[in-house]
Structure formats: structure tokens, C-alpha cells
Amino acid sequence: MPADATAGAPADASAGVTAPDGTAPQRTRPQAAVKPVRWAADAVAALREGARLRLDYSAQSLWRVDRVIEEIRREGAPMQAVDGVLRGFGAYAGEVVVRHTGAEWWATGGEHWVRTPDGRLWDPIEEARRCYTGHGSLRLLCRDATAGA
Numbered sequence: 001m002p003a004d005a006t007a008g009a010p011a012d013a014s015a016g017v018t019a020p021d022g023t024a025p026q027r028t029r030p031q032a033a034v035k036p037v038r039w040a041a042d043a044v045a046a047l048r049e050g051a052r053l054r055l056d057y058s059a060q061s062l063w064r065v066d067r068v069i070e071e072i073r074r075e076g077a078p079m080q081a082v083d084g085v086l087r088g089f090g091a092y093a094g095e096v097v098v099r100h101t102g103a104e105w106w107a108t109g110g111e112h113w114v115r116t117p118d119g120r121l122w123d124p125i126e127e128a129r130r131c132y133t134g135h136g137s138l139r140l141l142c143r144d145a146t147a148g149a
Contacts, residue, residue: 032107033098036091036125043088057096059146062139065089069131069138079132090128093138097122097145118148 047053051068055061069089072082079086094114097103103116113121122145130136 030104030106032112033105035107036094036105036112039088039091040095043085043092046085046088055092057092057099059096059100059139059142062093062096062142065092066131066137066139069128073132073134079129082132083129086128086132087125089131089138090123090125093128093142094122094124096142097124100142100146103145114145116145116148120145 044055047055047064047068053064053068055064069086072085091112094105094112097114097116098105101116103114103122106113106115106121111123112125113123115121122141124138124141127136127138127141131138
């Protein structure tokens with residue numbers, strides 16, 4: 001679900017960086033993307049090594065992530081014990097949206113959102129937590145976030 005667009009400002013907007021030879025500026029990923037990109041990569045590595053699941057940053061791969069979250073939920077682990085894993089899954093879903101829509105990560109107060117080109121803010125990390133409680137879907141969040149792309 002989209003977050004309230006007034007929820008916060010970007011920690012650091014994308015900035016153009018002039019190339020050493022003074023030619024056209026290059027686009028860099030915003031500083032807000034650093035942590036979620038790392039969390040997503042950690043989730044991909046953990047699933048590849050632990051569960052032998054390959055994630056390829058496609059929208060279809062989120063079906064597998066939703067199923068993994070459901071399996072963890074059925075095991076009955078307390079939310080505190082799996083919060084880091086859920087954060088990684090949410091960051092992975094956010095990266096799927098970023099890569100398929102040209103969206104950007106935004107951050108404020110330790111929270112991270114994805115802002116799609118249409119200006120909507122999405123909270124995939126919170127959506128992963130909602131999945132764990134049986135009330136969310138990373139696959140559906142991605143579908144909704146990429147619908148206009």
C-alpha cells in the first residue's frame with residue numbers, strides 16, 4: 001500500500017555528478033538506497049545458500065518470497081526473531097519496484113520507502129511485516145506499484 005506522501009522527505013536526493021573530464025553529469029543512486037540495497041542482497045544470498053532459492057529481482061520472484069514468509073509464519077517464530085529477515089525481504093521487494101519503474105529509495109528517521117515516478121510512496125519493509133501477520137503481500141505491492149510503469 002502507498003505510504004502517505006507527506007510522511008517524509010528524502011534523506012538525500014539523487015544528484016548529478018560531473019565526470020572528471022567535465023562532460024555530462026552522471027546519475028548516482030541516492031544515499032537512502034545504501035542500506036535497503038544491502039539488505040536485499042543479503043536476503044538474496046541467504047535464500048540462495050539456505051533454501052536453495054534463486055531470486056532474480058523479477059516481479060515473479062516475489063511469489064516465492066511471499067511463500068517463504070508464509071512458511072516462516074507457520075513455524076510460529078516471534079516477530080522480533082524474524083524482523084531482520086522480513087526487513088531483507090521487504091527491501092528485496094522494494095528493489096524489484098525500483099528496478100522495474102525507475103523509482104528511488106527515500107529515507108527519514110530510520111524508515112525507508114520507495115518513491116515511484118508518479119510520486120507515490122510505498123513501504124515494502126512494512127508490507128513484509130504485514131505478510132508475516134497474514135495481512136499483506138509483496139507480490140501485490142509490486143503489482144500495484146508497477147501498474148503505471
